Amino acid sequence: MAAYVLAGSRLESADEAGAAHFMEHITFKGTAAYPTTRAVSEAIEGVGGSFNAATDRESTVYWVRVPLREAARGMDVLGELIVRPHLRSEEIESERTVIVEEIRSYLDDPGEHVHTLFDLAMFGDTALGREIAGSEESVRALPEANLRDFWASSYRPGNVVVSAAGDISHEEIVAMVARAFGTGKANHSVFEPAPVLPAGERILTVRRDTTQAQLCLGLPGVRRDDPEAWTLEVLNAILGDGMSSRLFQSVREEKGLAYDISSYIVDYVDAGALVVSAGVDPDRIAPTIAAILDELALIRDETVPADELARSKAYLGGRMELRMEETRNLASWLGGQEALHEKVLTLDQALAELGAVTADGIRSLAGRLVTNEGLRLAVVAPPRRGRRLESLLKLPGGVA
Numbered sequence: 001m002a003a004y005v006l007a008g009s010r011l012e013s014a015d016e017a018g019a020a021h022f023m024e025h026i027t028f029k030g031t032a033a034y035p036t037t038r039a040v041s042e043a044i045e046g047v048g049g050s051f052n053a054a055t056d057r058e059s060t061v062y063w064v065r066v067p068l069r070e071a072a073r074g075m076d077v078l079g080e081l082i083v084r085p086h087l088r089s090e091e092i093e094s095e096r097t098v099i100v101e102e103i104r105s106y107l108d109d110p111g112e113h114v115h116t117l118f119d120l121a122m123f124g125d126t127a128l129g130r131e132i133a134g135s136e137e138s139v140r141a142l143p144e145a146n147l148r149d150f151w152a153s154s155y156r157p158g159n160v161v162v163s164a165a166g167d168i169s170h171e172e173i174v175a176m177v178a179r180a181f182g183t184g185k186a187n188h189s190v191f192e193p194a195p196v197l198p199a200g201e202r203i204l205t206v207r208r209d210t211t212q213a214q215l216c217l218g219l220p221g222v223r224r225d226d227p228e229a230w231t232l233e234v235l236n237a238i239l240g241d242g243m244s245s246r247l248f249q250s251v252r253e254e255k256g257l258a259y260d261i262s263s264y265i266v267d268y269v270d271a272g273a274l275v276v277s278a279g280v281d282p283d284r285i286a287p288t289i290a291a292i293l294d295e296l297a298l299i300r301d302e303t304v305p306a307d308e309l310a311r312s313k314a315y316l317g318g319r320m321e322l323r324m325e326e327t328r329n330l331a332s333w334l335g336g337q338e339a340l341h342e343k344v345l346t347l348d349q350a351l352a353e354l355g356a357v358t359a360d361g362i363r364s365l366a367g368r369l370v371t372n373e374g375l376r377l378a379v380v381a382p383p384r385r386g387r388r389l390e391s392l393l394k395l396p397g398g399v400a
Contacts, residue, residue: 004160028081122198123273128268232365257284
């Protein structure tokens with residue numbers, strides 16, 4: 001079972017950075033029915049279940065996985081966490097230190113830090129560009145009253161989408177939700193629209209005394225429900241999703257430049273990005289960037305062969321089908337669409353959308369997205385490495 005609270009870091013001002021993530025933490029410190037962290041944990045783990053939560057830009061999701069016979073208990077815990085947390089002052093103060101340590105762990109991990117750095121380069125100093133957890137300074141300074149106001153305005157039954165997957169009827173789930181969450185009007189909070197992309201500096205670099213450099217190179221993408229969103233899914237699969245992708249085969253297998261390289265899509269209601277990430281030898285940053293740009297130019301300038309297009313569609317379609325075998329993924333599929341998308345697709349409808357993507361559509365989209373002006377680069381590298389990168393950030397051939 002999953003509960004999507006329609007509140008994330010996009011609702012925060014710069015002074016409130018980290019409030020949504022802080023709220024996700026503090027709800028686990030105790031509720032009306034489960035007054036301590038131990039009581040909350042034992043309610044689920046005591047019956048063999050598992051649970052957690054995650055904060056994103058536009059939502060915060062709480063999930064529980066329990067044996068079927070404990071479904072009512074699982075739903076009750078979700079309701080308690082979201083609509084009946086204690087929010088004790090002493091717990092709020094002690095949790096500041098815990099969250100600061102979490103932020104420090106991200107900063108100490110170059111593989112994590114580079115993605116945060118890229119967000120800043122692409123989306124600028126906005127709610128989409130700032131670290132979701134906030135900064136050490138913002139978390140320490142966040143007033144307790146602001147957290148309580150965030151909960152009161154956002155964590156209400158009308159702002160929650162609940163989904164479930166298992167051997168249980170819709171009617172049973174509806175009854176459980178009514179008991180666990182109660183009722184209440186939605187509070188449709190609004191956030192600032194996404195900036196015109198790219199919105200940050202062309203290249204952002206952080207120095208770390210490491211033996212490997214981490215980089216993210218990307219371009220503006222499309223919004224979540226854009227008519228070309230499925231085309232971008234297939235483009236991304238061809239480019240860098242999986243071991244059969246062009247980037248993996250070219251940059252790793254043929255050129256031996258990186259152990260880990262892949263691409264992924266970032267999508268929000270009104271903006272998005274296509275991102276390539278890699279971990280490389282600090283002395284091979286330049287040839288790796290050149291190799292990535294070569295592949296971006298190739299997918300822009302040449303039509304994808306029919307057999308490669310068919311393989312990529314089969315890869316994405318088969319993966320969707322296999323994920324539906326697991327209840328947590330199925331609940332996420334249903335809840336995520338209901339909460340964040342314009343419509344909820346069945347698996348068959350999604351496969352049909354995938355099947356409708358064409359090679360011409362991919363080339364047309366790539367021609368629009370893959371431009372020199374759109375390129376943004378983030379690098380975490382040792383001192384005296386990754387310098388003079390501006391001259392490298394230029395696509396070969398074509399029209400910029």
